[in-house]
Amino acid sequence: xxxxxxxxxxxxxxxxxxxxxxxxxxxxxxxxxxxxxxxxxxxxxxxxxxxx
Numbered sequence: 001x002x003x004x005x006x007x008x009x010x011x012x013x014x015x016x017x018x019x020x021x022x023x024x025x026x027x028x029x030x031x032x033x034x035x036x037x038x039x040x041x042x043x044x045x046x047x048x049x050x051x052x
Contacts (some may be wrong), residue, residue: 016023
């Protein structure tokens with residue numbers, strides 16, 4: 001996927017005032033996770049064909 005630089009610039013400028021609030025909200029949710037929930041075990045995932 002290719003995204004034009006003008007689109008990225010628009011969203012960077014539009015979200016800049018809210019970025020600290022967004023990052024803090026994400027970090028707050030991440031800190032709520034239990035240790036066992038804070039990583040992904042790739043052995044538990046399978047593809048659509050059930051292989052892997």
